[in-house]
Amino acid sequence: xxxxxxxxxAGVTKTFAGVRALDDVDFTLEKGEIHALVGxxxxxxSTLIKVLTGIHTPDAGRVERHGRISTIYQEVNLVPLMxxxxxxxxxxxxxxxxxxxxxxxxxxxxxxxxxxYGITADVRSPLGTLAVGxxxxxxxxxxxxxxxxxxxxxxxxxxxxxxxxxxxxxxxxKLHEAGIAVxxxxxxxxxxxxxxxxxxxxxxxxxxxxxxxxxxxxxxxxSLMLGRSVTEIRKHGTTAFGEDHHADTEPVLEAxxxxxxxxxxxxxxxxxxxxxxxxxxxxxxxxxETAKAIIGALPLDRGTVLxxxxxxPRNVKAATRAGISMLAEDRKTEGIIPNLSVRxxxxxxxxxxxxxxxxxxxxxxxxxxxxxxxxxxxxxxxxEQKVSELSGGNQQKVLLARWLCTEPKILLLDEPTxxxxxxxxxxxxxxxxxxxxxxxxxxxxxxELDELLDGADRLVVLRDGAVAGxxxxxxxxxxxxLAAIAxxxxxxxxxx
Amino acid sequence: xxxxTAATRTKVLQRQGSAVALVLVVAVSWLVFPRFGSLDNxxxxxxxxxxxxxxxxxxxxxxxxxxxxxxxxxxxxLGGVLAAWGSQYGFLVALALPLVVCAGIGLxxxxxxxxxxxxxFIVTLASLLFARGLLLAITDEGATTYQIPxxxxxxxxxxxxxxxxxxxxxxxxxxxxxxxxxxxxxxSGQNVFATGGAEQSAILMGVPVxxxxxxxxxASGTLAGLAGALxxxxxxxxxxxxxxxxxxxxxxxxxxxxxxxxxxxxxxxGxxxxxxLIKVIQNVINQIGTLDSNYQSVVSGVFLxxxxxxxxxxxx
Numbered sequence: 114x115x116x117x118x119x120x121x122x123a124g125v126t127k128t129f130a131g132v133r134a135l136d137d138v139d140f141t142l143e144k145g146e147i148h149a150l151v152g153x154x155x156x157x158x159s160t161l162i163k164v165l166t167g168i169h170t171p172d173a174g175r176v177e178r179h180g181r182i183s184t185i186y187q188e189v190n191l192v193p194l195m196x197x198x199x200x201x202x203x204x205x206x207x208x209x210x211x212x213x214x215x216x217x218x219x220x221x222x223x224x225x226x227x228x229x230y231g232i233t234a235d236v237r238s239p240l241g242t243l244a245v246g247x248x249x250x251x252x253x254x255x256x257x258x259x260x261x262x263x264x265x266x267x268x269x270x271x272x273x274x275x276x277x278x279x280x281x282x283x284x285x286x287k288l289h290e291a292g293i294a295v296x297x298x299x300x301x302x303x304x305x306x307x308x309x310x311x312x313x314x315x316x317x318x319x320x321x322x323x324x325x326x327x328x329x330x331x332x333x334x335x336s337l338m339l340g341r342s343v344t345e346i347r348k349h350g351t352t353a354f355g356e357d358h359h360a361d362t363e364p365v366l367e368a369x370x371x372x373x374x375x376x377x378x379x380x381x382x383x384x385x386x387x388x389x390x391x392x393x394x395x396x397x398x399x400x401x402e403t404a405k406a407i408i409g410a411l412p413l414d415r416g417t418v419l420x421x422x423x424x425x426p427r428n429v430k431a432a433t434r435a436g437i438s439m440l441a442e443d444r445k446t447e448g449i450i451p452n453l454s455v456r457x458x459x460x461x462x463x464x465x466x467x468x469x470x471x472x473x474x475x476x477x478x479x480x481x482x483x484x485x486x487x488x489x490x491x492x493x494x495x496x497e498q499k500v501s502e503l504s505g506g507n508q509q510k511v512l513l514a515r516w517l518c519t520e521p522k523i524l525l526l527d528e529p530t531x532x533x534x535x536x537x538x539x540x541x542x543x544x545x546x547x548x549x550x551x552x553x554x555x556x557x558x559x560x561e562l563d564e565l566l567d568g569a570d571r572l573v574v575l576r577d578g579a580v581a582g583x584x585x586x587x588x589x590x591x592x593x594x595l596a597a598i599a600x601x602x603x604x605x606x607x608x609x
Numbered sequence: 610x611x612x613x614t615a616a617t618r619t620k621v622l623q624r625q626g627s628a629v630a631l632v633l634v635v636a637v638s639w640l641v642f643p644r645f646g647s648l649d650n651x652x653x654x655x656x657x658x659x660x661x662x663x664x665x666x667x668x669x670x671x672x673x674x675x676x677x678x679x680x681x682x683x684x685x686x687l688g689g690v691l692a693a694w695g696s697q698y699g700f701l702v703a704l705a706l707p708l709v710v711c712a713g714i715g716l717x718x719x720x721x722x723x724x725x726x727x728x729x730f731i732v733t734l735a736s737l738l739f740a741r742g743l744l745l746a747i748t749d750e751g752a753t754t755y756q757i758p759x760x761x762x763x764x765x766x767x768x769x770x771x772x773x774x775x776x777x778x779x780x781x782x783x784x785x786x787x788x789x790x791x792x793x794x795x796x797s798g799q800n801v802f803a804t805g806g807a808e809q810s811a812i813l814m815g816v817p818v819x820x821x822x823x824x825x826x827x828a829s830g831t832l833a834g835l836a837g838a839l840x841x842x843x844x845x846x847x848x849x850x851x852x853x854x855x856x857x858x859x860x861x862x863x864x865x866x867x868x869x870x871x872x873x874x875x876x877x878x879g880x881x882x883x884x885x886l887i888k889v890i891q892n893v894i895n896q897i898g899t900l901d902s903n904y905q906s907v908v909s910g911v912f913l914x915x916x917x918x919x920x921x922x923x924x925x
Binding site: 168184192212 | 790793794795796799802803805806807809810811813814815816873874
């Protein structure tokens with residue numbers, strides 16, 4: 114096969130603090146191809162990308178670049194306080210004859226460019242005022258506009274809505290037509306198989322496979338990523354949820370008529386002990402707001418929350434005392450305290466219970482932490498390790514442990530598996546299952562329909578801040594959920 | 610990623626807020642104190658403000674990158690003493706010596722902050738002590754005050770006037786204009802905003818973050834040195850006791866001017882307005898006469914607090 118590589122990497126090794134992030138990796142990117150780069154978190158994808166872009170210098174090996182590289186990262190890496198146009202053209206602003214930045218032209222160019230991506234926001238407003246999906250599109254526009262020969266996309270769709278994903282994939286197709294090579298990193302199989310020509314699989318810092326993607330069945334791809342045999346995966350599925358839970362007792366949590374205009378409007382949810390209730394719906398349908406309302410973090414116009422039949426005062430402290438705990442969606446800003454140790458992060462919420470006259474018992478702390486590290490299989494070198502050094506999946510487990518050691522009756526989980534790799538995802542899912550079986554009432558919020566369908570015993574579908582349907586038993590199918598969500602789209606079409 | 614709600618509106622309010630306050634304070638002072646509006650007083654006001662404005666200009670850049678420069682007060686005093694000492698060797702030495710030395714201190718600040726990732730607070734606190742110590746060492750613990758020969762051309766730089774307005778006013782105005790253009794209309798300025806707005810993102814976007822930081826601290830040191838030289842030229846001597854706490858005045862006027870201490874946003878015009886506000890208030894307190902001049906600080910402090918509280922409230 115004749116090759117015309119734009120990037121050639123041979124025998125690259127990179128070690129961080131004694132950990133081998135990349136181990137003798139070969140990688141070739143052909144001109145104009147769309148190359149999928151897959152692997153679990155911690156497999157070395159990010160490190161490889163940083164070696165390709167020159168941010169990291171490899172300890173050993175050869176890196177050859179025959180073109181300009183432009184990168185889009187998973188988290189929007191732009192400056193929220195600067196204007197959209199300034200972000201778009203940072204470092205390559207159009208100039209006036211005096212050599213000063215030509216703002217009028219910059220703003221006009223930016224508006225024209227973004228129009229092509231379906232973004233009509235004011236380009237002079239700070240980037241941070243845009244929705245996350247729009248910000249990601251700006252990042253994309255910035256990368257593409259750089260006249261690169263190679264565009265690297267690191268999980269570009271993880272924060273996008275379906276419509277935006279379509280736009281993004283359309284842009285990738287256009288890049289492909291223009292002969293630009295793309296490295297596409299994603300966990301979403303559908304996207305990979307739709308657009309990618311070849312695939313490279315990394316596992317534990319080693320390249321385990323490179324080849325045509327179309328010739329590789331999905332299940333084999335998953336098996337390569339996980340290092341588990343195909344039959345094993347067939348048997349257990351890709352999610353790790355078990356059988357349904359039996360729950361025919363009285364509900365432990367009843368949230369009635371939760372209303373906080375304009376975001377949620379009369380949402381009613383009840384959960385029985387040992388039951389996992391899923392909250393489905395599009396971004397902005399009021400899923401997170403419902404959970405926040407239940408735990409008392411969202412001011413309500415009306416509505417009541419009952420735990421075991423007793424009304425709970427509307428504040429987080431009272432809700433926590435009544436046995437409600439919430440795992441927030443954004444680990445980084447709403448949960449983990451990166452500079453504290455695993456132990457300190459775990460016992461944080463339970464400190465009042467572990468203290469007497471404000472003095473905490475270290476022995477008790479150690480005992481609890483030890484229990485949870487074992488029970489949740491948190492991978493740490495010691496409980497004193499800094500949380501920031503753990504992988505996303507293990508950080509999520511630490512947070513889970515934090516709330517579990519307050520001995521809650523009701524656990525609200527907002528996107529508990531977002532941004533963590535396939536293996537850790539399975540473990541977290543298995544844990545949720547286990548906790549429900551032990552009698553915990555769980556509210557599960559997820560954007561991944563498969564996770565909800567497999568994990569929940571009952572689904573409450575939200576649309577526009579209101580309950581659009583409740584699905585149980587035989588009606589717990591993808592089609593029914595989509596039908597409930599889609600009703601909105603039809604309403605919309607009617608009203609215009 | 611944080612979503613900024615109504616950030617634009619807030620920015621406008623911050624910008625106009627300090628301007629509105631300045632107009633009000635000036636208007637009231639004009640009406641209440643007959644001497645306030647006199648040309649002599651306004652000239653004096655502008656001259657007093659020009660030294661602080663030059664220092665605060667550098668501070669504005671530093672704070673927009675998310676940093677802080679505590680050394681400027683000491684560097685300002687050191688610059689004055691070096692200028693006075695150098696004036697015996699002529700105009701060029703009197704001007705160049707403080708600029709070079711102070712730029713050097715700023716450069717070291719910048720290098721340490723950018724290359725070793727030490728906290729700007731600590732690094733510049735160290736150079737505050739260093740500069741103050743050096744100043745005391747070369748003046749026999751402040752006992753020696755270097756005089757500038759009255760006939761020297763250097764004195765003209767501080768005392769010369771156009772229509773009665775002192776040269777330092779024009780120097781400060783020119784520098785602030787230049788600073789505004791650099792900040793808003795050049796890529797260096799964009800880099801300053803990007804560095805303070807989201808450092809990691811800026812690195813990934815190819816912004817030379819380290820170089821930008823080194824640049825702003827060097828500029829800050831140089832400007833503080835220049836302000837010192839101008840002050841020495843105006844006072845005709847290198848006064849050793851000036852500049853104590855000046856760094857805090859500079860920080861205060863920058864914040865009053867709407868530059869966020871957390872970095873990423875700010876403007877030179879705001880800083881100029883901040884200088885105006887502080888100086889007008891000080892001037893008015895002097896006019897009252899019966900009020901102890903220490904109340905200048907009290908009023909400045911209260912004012913700063915009000916501004917910061919307002920910034921908070923507006924951000925909601």
